[in-house]
Amino acid sequence: MQDMQQGYSCSEPNKIKYSKQILYEVFPLVTRLNEDQLMEKEIEAKLKGASILELELQDADVFCDNCGSYFFDLYRSCACGYVLCLVCCRELRDGQLKGGWKACIDGGIPCPPKDFGGCNDGTLDLKRIMCVDWIVNILEKANRVYKIDNGYDDPQTCMEFNESCLFSLSAKDIQPQHMQHFRSRWSKGEPIIVHDVLSASSGLSWEPMVLWRAFRDKTKKDNYDVNAINCLDWSKVTINLSKFCKGYSEGQVKKRILKLEDWQPCCLQQGEWPCHFIEFVKCLPFKDYTSPHNGYLNMAVKLPDLSSKPNMGPKMDIAYGGSVTKLHYEKSDTVNIMTHTNSASTTLNKTKIVKQEHGDQHEVGPQSQQDVVDPMEGVALWDIFQRQDVPKLEEYLRKHSAKFRHTGCSVEQVFHPIHDRTFYLNMEHKRKLKEEFGIEPWTFKQKLGDAVFIPAGCPYQVRNLKSSTKVELNFISPESLGECIRLQKELRILPNNHRAKQQKLNIGKMLIYALDCAVSELSRFMESNGPTEDLHDQLTNDNDTNGWKCESDNPQDTSSVFLALSPSIDHPHATIEDPEGLWRGIAVGQLEKEVLQAVEDRYPQTFQGLQIHPKPHWLSTLKAFHDFIKSFIQKSVRELEEDELTSLETDIDFFEMIKFDLSWARNRLHMVRNLKFGNDPLRLELVEASTRTERARVEFERARLEYDRAIDARNTKLHEMAQKYGSEYDDVLNGELGFGMVPGY
Numbered sequence: 009m010q011d012m013q014q015g016y017s018c019s020e021p022n023k024i025k026y027s028k029q030i031l032y033e034v035f036p037l038v039t040r041l042n043e044d045q046l047m048e049k050e051i052e053a054k055l056k057g058a059s060i061l062e063l064e065l066q067d068a069d070v071f072c073d074n075c076g077s078y079f080f081d082l083y084r085s086c087a088c089g090y091v092l093c094l095v096c097c098r099e100l101r102d103g104q105l106k107g108g109w110k111a112c113i114d115g116g117i118p119c120p121p122k123d124f125g126g127c128n129d130g131t132l133d134l135k136r137i138m139c140v141d142w143i144v145n146i147l148e149k150a151n152r153v154y155k156i157d158n159g160y161d162d163p164q165t166c167m168e169f170n171e172s173c174l175f176s177l178s179a180k181d182i183q184p185q186h187m188q189h190f191r192s193r194w195s196k197g198e199p200i201i202v203h204d205v206l207s208a209s210s211g212l213s214w215e216p217m218v219l220w221r222a223f224r225d226k227t228k229k230d231n232y233d234v235n236a237i238n239c240l241d242w243s244k245v246t247i248n249l250s251k252f253c254k255g256y257s258e259g260q261v262k263k264r265i266l267k268l269e270d271w272q273p274c275c276l277q278q279g280e281w282p283c284h285f286i287e288f289v290k291c292l293p294f295k296d297y298t299s300p301h302n303g304y305l306n307m308a309v310k311l312p313d314l315s316s317k318p319n320m321g322p323k324m325d326i327a328y329g330g331s332v333t334k335l336h337y338e339k340s341d342t343v344n345i346m347t348h349t350n351s352a353s354t355t356l357n358k359t360k361i362v363k364q365e366h367g368d369q370h371e372v373g374p375q376s377q378q379d380v381v382d383p384m385e386g387v388a389l390w391d392i393f394q395r396q397d398v399p400k401l402e403e404y405l406r407k408h409s410a411k412f413r414h415t416g417c418s419v420e421q422v423f424h425p426i427h428d429r430t431f432y433l434n435m436e437h438k439r440k441l442k443e444e445f446g447i448e449p450w451t452f453k454q455k456l457g458d459a460v461f462i463p464a465g466c467p468y469q470v471r472n473l474k475s476s477t478k479v480e481l482n483f484i485s486p487e488s489l490g491e492c493i494r495l496q497k498e499l500r501i502l503p504n505n506h507r508a509k510q511q512k513l514n515i516g517k518m519l520i521y522a523l524d525c526a527v528s529e530l531s532r533f534m535e536s537n538g539p540t541e542d543l544h545d546q547l548t549n550d551n552d553t554n555g556w557k558c559e560s561d562n563p564q565d566t567s568s569v570f571l572a573l574s575p576s577i578d579h580p581h582a583t584i585e586d587p588e589g590l591w592r593g594i595a596v597g598q599l600e601k602e603v604l605q606a607v608e609d610r611y612p613q614t615f616q617g618l619q620i621h622p623k624p625h626w627l628s629t630l631k632a633f634h635d636f637i638k639s640f641i642q643k644s645v646r647e648l649e650e651d652e653l654t655s656l657e658t659d660i661d662f663f664e665m666i667k668f669d670l671s672w673a674r675n676r677l678h679m680v681r682n683l684k685f686g687n688d689p690l691r692l693e694l695v696e697a698s699t700r701t702e703r704a705r706v707e708f709e710r711a712r713l714e715y716d717r718a719i720d721a722r723n724t725k726l727h728e729m730a731q732k733y734g735s736e737y738d739d740v741l742n743g744e745l746g747f748g749m750v751p752g753y
């Protein structure tokens with residue numbers, strides 16, 4: 009439902025085709041998982057001579073107390089609460105785990121000594137998370153479908169694209185047949201670049217200052233600290249977010265080159281007003297793979313609603329020019345979009361800073377003439393290594409780890425040369441790597457609006473030649489599952505507090521649900537379509553949409569799609585006449601409707617030039633407009649800063665481009681700009697006159713106070729006189745001696 013709003017739903021023929029692909033990729037992997045489980049069950053049957061204990065279905069992800077891996081189904085547990093995964097069980101039996109903890113000869117496993125976190129007393133019983141035989145049943149069904157039609161063809165490539173270069177194309181040129189090219193390259197584990205993806209956006213600004221305001225509006229926090237990294241010495245820097253954003257446009261803060269890594273601000277999450285989130289999802293190319301809601305080939309979204317979900321982002325990197333992202337792995341597939349870059353070039357100054365501050369600094373700042381930035385050339389230098397080169401790359405890094413420097417000192421301890429995220433290979437290292445091991449990365453520059461697809465298991469590093477903002481999203485394609493499993497196995501043997509372990513994924517669980525979805529889809533199709541020739545026709549019939557087809561031209565269709573969008577209408581059979589939150593036939597929500605109505609009452613011209621139809625894009629436009637109005641209303645002029653004013657004006661430009669009449673708002677901003685920030689002489693004269701008025705008022709106040717005091721003093725004296733001489737004294741003094749003695753005189 010969410011995704012229709014953002015222009016994606018998988019077509020029926022594609023569902024069948026993709027289900028087939030998922031089945032083909034996942035079936036062997038789940039079979040393998042199941043074999044491991046069967047082995048463990050046999051051991052348990054011998055131990056107990058009885059079936060295994062069954063637990064209730066668990067929603068939360070449970071992980072191994074020894075290695076931290078998630079359980080997808082069977083695991084062992086002690087009455088004291090200690091739990092162990094099947095891989096650890098096997099390693100224990102094989103004698104691979106160190107430290108005096110041993111399996112029994114019959115395969116039984118005692119609870120480990122206290123040093124390991126156990127009670128050293130009980131034994132570990134086999135337990136399950138999923139329903140009895142659920143996996144076996146899915147596998148049986150999968151096997152039937154698999155046997156009927158195992159004619160899954162590997163995607164073919166045509167000659168349109170040069171095989172020796174990375175596959176890259178422009179977002180607006182994407183045609184249905186490109187999905188084939190994409191899959192062909194992707195299945196080989198090659199990165200893919202799609203240019204110009206921001207052309208699909210509505211023009212929302214990704215300037216960090218704008219994000220900061222969106223963030224502030226959402227959190228209601230004026231002061232917010234973030235943990236940035238100073239790329240000159242790799243120290244952590246706690247800094248006020250607005251200061252950080254300011255430094256971004258200036259290129260530095262106090263001669264520090266900062267970087268905010270893997271940041272997940274609330275304005276970038278799905279929520280009440282996730283403007284930037286919606287915008288980002290809208291720009292994603294190849295949504296079958298990437299959609300974070302319902303990408304048909306995204307294995308990470310196959311988990312049932314109630315299951316806990318892995319954190320797949322989006323995350324944000326806000327980097328000053330000259331900063332680097334060190335060599336590392338994502339634990340799944342990644343798409344990384346450069347959403348903003350700073351046009352002011354401060355690179356050369358920064359080079360100087362780097363050299364002055366750290367004479368021995370090898371890894372930060374441009375290193376040669378070759379790196380001088382040409383704005384058309386791209387602003388982030390990427391190196392992505394091939395999966396098959398990883399062993400050699402690791403060997404090189406271990407061998408030369410002492411030669412890598414942070415600030416003069418070498419990398420202290422290497423747990424894992426890539427997962428540690430401590431190395432950056434400069435030109436010299438890349439040259440030596442090629443010389444000694446014969447391998448080199450794909451190297452290219454990412455431009456504003458470029459989406460880089462990085463397959464899971466390809467180590468990569470990035471150097472930012474200029475300040476840039478990138479947003480990245482993780483997804484899991486069927487092609488990468490094997491690699492994801494390999495990476496999770498590598499994580500197992502890292503210390504439990506290792507940074508990379510935060511990216512643990514329950515791949516086993518995803519596999520099972522993905523297989524279940526694919527099998528259900530295929531069975532449904534076969535039942536309703538009979539002979540399998542149809543299936544084959546469907547599979548070879550290429551009418552991909554790649555997620556770019558947004559709206560139906562059929563008006564009836566549009567309204568039904570549109571109705572499904574309204575989150576405020578809970579009833580599935582709600583009609584278009586439903587008045588709740590309906591504005592010009594668009595279900596914008598009650599609050600939004602009130603704001604839009606208020607604007608129209610006060611400034612009726614605002615919407616006069618528009619032709620608003622109940623179409624999905626109008627919903628997002630109106631929501632964006634509502635956001636703008638809300639921030640406009642709430643902005644205090646006293647606290648307003650000049651760049652905020654500029655950003656509001658940019659927003660107005662945008663809305664006026666699509667024919668909103670915002671002259672009234674523009675007039676107000678114009679007024680504030682001239683009078684608060686400008687030098688209009690009238691303003692100065694007014695200020696002076698006001699000062700004079702104020703001064704006179706103060707004098708006047710003082711005089712009045714004196715007057716009041718004098719009156720009081722006189723009244724007191726009058727009173728005293730009356731006390732002493734009687735109330736007639738005044739008249740006697742001012743008249744005759746005989747005053748009041750005889751009436752009439």
Ligand SMILES: [Zn+2]
Pocket residue numbers: 072073074075076077092093094095096097
């Ligand atoms: Zn384990």
Ligand SMILES: [Zn+2]
Pocket residue numbers: 086087088089090119120126127128129130131
């Ligand atoms: Zn125990």
